[in-house]
Amino acid sequence: MSQNQHSQMYNLPDGISPEDLQAILSSISRNPGGVNGGFIANGPAGNIYDQFANSLPTATPAHSNMHAAFNPGYQLPLALMPTGHTPTPGPSVPSSSSSSSANISSDVYQKMLDTIRRLEERLDEQTELVNSLMNTTSTEKAQAPANQRDSRLTAVVQNTMLSLVGVSGRLRNRSGELVEPLPALLPPNEPTRTDNDGNPVFNPSWNNQLTVFINDQYLNCAAADLIIQQEANSPTLAAPPSRSQILQACRQYFRTLRKDYNLPASGEFKARVTHKRTQNTRRNRKSTKAHTLRNAIPAFREIYSEEATEGIQSLVATDYMSSEHSDPGLIPIEDWEAHRRNQGAEERAFETHREQWRSPWFKLNRLYARLLGLAEEARQAELAEVGRHGSRVGRPRVTRYRGLEANSNPRLPMSSRGNVPFQSMISRAWVERTGNTAMRVFPDPREFTIFALEIPVEDLINADAGYFAEDEDEDDDEDEDEGGNCAGPSRVNAEDDDGAGPRGANI
Numbered sequence: 001m002s003q004n005q006h007s008q009m010y011n012l013p014d015g016i017s018p019e020d021l022q023a024i025l026s027s028i029s030r031n032p033g034g035v036n037g038g039f040i041a042n043g044p045a046g047n048i049y050d051q052f053a054n055s056l057p058t059a060t061p062a063h064s065n066m067h068a069a070f071n072p073g074y075q076l077p078l079a080l081m082p083t084g085h086t087p088t089p090g091p092s093v094p095s096s097s098s099s100s101s102a103n104i105s106s107d108v109y110q111k112m113l114d115t116i117r118r119l120e121e122r123l124d125e126q127t128e129l130v131n132s133l134m135n136t137t138s139t140e141k142a143q144a145p146a147n148q149r150d151s152r153l154t155a156v157v158q159n160t161m162l163s164l165v166g167v168s169g170r171l172r173n174r175s176g177e178l179v180e181p182l183p184a185l186l187p188p189n190e191p192t193r194t195d196n197d198g199n200p201v202f203n204p205s206w207n208n209q210l211t212v213f214i215n216d217q218y219l220n221c222a223a224a225d226l227i228i229q230q231e232a233n234s235p236t237l238a239a240p241p242s243r244s245q246i247l248q249a250c251r252q253y254f255r256t257l258r259k260d261y262n263l264p265a266s267g268e269f270k271a272r273v274t275h276k277r278t279q280n281t282r283r284n285r286k287s288t289k290a291h292t293l294r295n296a297i298p299a300f301r302e303i304y305s306e307e308a309t310e311g312i313q314s315l316v317a318t319d320y321m322s323s324e325h326s327d328p329g330l331i332p333i334e335d336w337e338a339h340r341r342n343q344g345a346e347e348r349a350f351e352t353h354r355e356q357w358r359s360p361w362f363k364l365n366r367l368y369a370r371l372l373g374l375a376e377e378a379r380q381a382e383l384a385e386v387g388r389h390g391s392r393v394g395r396p397r398v399t400r401y402r403g404l405e406a407n408s409n410p411r412l413p414m415s416s417r418g419n420v421p422f423q424s425m426i427s428r429a430w431v432e433r434t435g436n437t438a439m440r441v442f443p444d445p446r447e448f449t450i451f452a453l454e455i456p457v458e459d460l461i462n463a464d465a466g467y468f469a470e471d472e473d474e475d476d477d478e479d480e481d482e483g484g485n486c487a488g489p490s491r492v493n494a495e496d497d498d499g500a501g502p503r504g505a506n507i
Contacts, residue, residue: 152237157249160230161223161257166193166201170260182206182261185214206261210251219250285350286321293321296374303374304453311448315367317419320358322409322507324350324400329407336404343401350400352507354408359427366455368507373461412439424451 162169171179183193186203193201202218210219224246231240263273293316301309326348328336340349358364410430413421422442431437444451 153241153245153249154253156227156230156236157223157246157253160227161218161250161253163195164202164218164222164226165204166195178260178263182257184261204254206258210254215254219247219254223250282323282325283318285324287318289321289324290316290318292375293368293371296371296378299374299378300371304455307449308453309450311445312367312450314422314448315364315425315450316371319413319419320355320364320421320425322355323353325353325403325407326350329353329403331404331406339404340401345399345401348398350398351403351407352400353403354405355413356408356410356430357413357421357427359425363455364425365507366457366460367450369460370455372507373459376461410434412436422448422451 165183167178167180167182169180183201183203185205186193193203195201202214202222204215204218205212208215210216224243227246228240228243231237259273294313297312297316300312329351331339336351340347340351343349413419420440420442422444424444426439426441431439
């Protein structure tokens with residue numbers, strides 16, 4: 001059959017040969033791109049179709065029940081319309097001249113519809129699968145915050161890996177050394193060690209690569225498998241972690257244990273690592289304390305009103321917090337331990353070092369003490385609620401006690417993020433005593449009504465009320481500027497500012 005006869009049979013527009021039409025139909029049936037790239041916009045079928053379809057007149061098919069159900073609004077080219085169907089009149093229909101009428105066979109057109117139907121069914125299945133995976137991931141993430149999930153997994157990994165080497169915990173003495181040293185690699189032909197219950201324990205090769213046999217067995221076949229089994233039997237995590245997550249945490253903790261193992265080998269290295277860890281630990285405690293104070297600000301403003309507490313958020317920063325120590329500092333160890341016992345604190349309690357720069361006449365310490373009191377009330381209420389409805393897993397809270405004055409901090413407030421204190425936060429007596437007259441401070445913003453707020457002593461807990469009563473004699477020495485903000489004491493007695501007794505337990 002000649003090309004002219006083909007064109008008469010199918011009544012194709014000029015420029016479209018039967019071979020072109022066959023290529024279009026074959027491409028649609030072979031490729032999941034769909035007609036006009038409706039399924040994969042840049043798929044092969046879409047490209048082939050687009051190459052020719054722009055030159056074809058289009059019309060909405062009258063048999064919309066057959067095709068519109070699959071792709072609403074789609075318009076078939078007239079050249080691909082089956083014989084016997086007349087285009088529906090409408091604004092989108094061009095002139096339906098005799099040259100643009102189609103006479104393609106119904107079975108070919110039905111094959112096209114079947115192909116479209118199969119592709120759309122496959123697309124629906126893939127869409128449902130993707131949505132299901134996304135919903136599952138979102139549900140797992142919503143069960144616990146990311147940092148909380150990480151900390152829980154870290155705790156499980158650390159406890160498991162320590163137990164597998166026969167160590168109960170990374171407890172340190174005052175010099176920073178582990179109370180229970182990590183085990184060394186066993187000599188050849190040495191029998192495997194066991195713990196008190198008769199279970200075998202590992203002796204990793206700490207200074208070797210993670211991929212050596214003993215380390216690989218320790219991390220993969222022991223730690224990871226044991227954690228997966230434990231979580232399957234009695235879950236402690238909100239969502240079961242993947243094996244890759246567990247192994248990543250195990251490898252990271254192995255490197256930490258390797259540093260602990262090598263710590264006693266070099267005195268210089270030991271001193272550097274111990275100092276860095278101590279600084280990080282103290283900084284973390286200050287950060288935790290600042291976070292606790294911020295959480296109590298809404299309750300504080302509800303009690304003392306929004307208008308009277310403007311600017312309180314700017315007065316709470318990690319750099320302004322007092323530090324907490326577990327060493328005697330400048331105090332002889334016998335006197336330091338006696339003081340801790342007199343405060344009723346246990347051996348592992350933290351001593352709070354007073355920040356001398358903080359103003360007693362604005363009573364910044366009193367503000368912090370009130371916020372900490374509100375935070376403690378919220379914590380007790382949470383514990384009571386948990387006691388009625390369930391249990392909460394966590395470490396026991398470490399007691400804080402008031403440090404001796406010899407260990408108070410006489411230095412400038414540290415500033416890691418450019419925090420600059422306001423004038424009313426600084427003790428004038430401390431400035432005069434230390435000679436820090438050129439220190440950088442910001443003037444009190446007039447909109448900060450918090451500087452004029454007086455917190456009654458009776459609002460504080462009994463443990464702090466006596467301490468803050470020492471500052472009451474200085475109230476008569478305070479002046480106020482026209483804006484109502486404290487302008488500083490007209491007469492400053494350094495001895496009154498220093499005080500002789502211990503300061504607030506956690507401020």
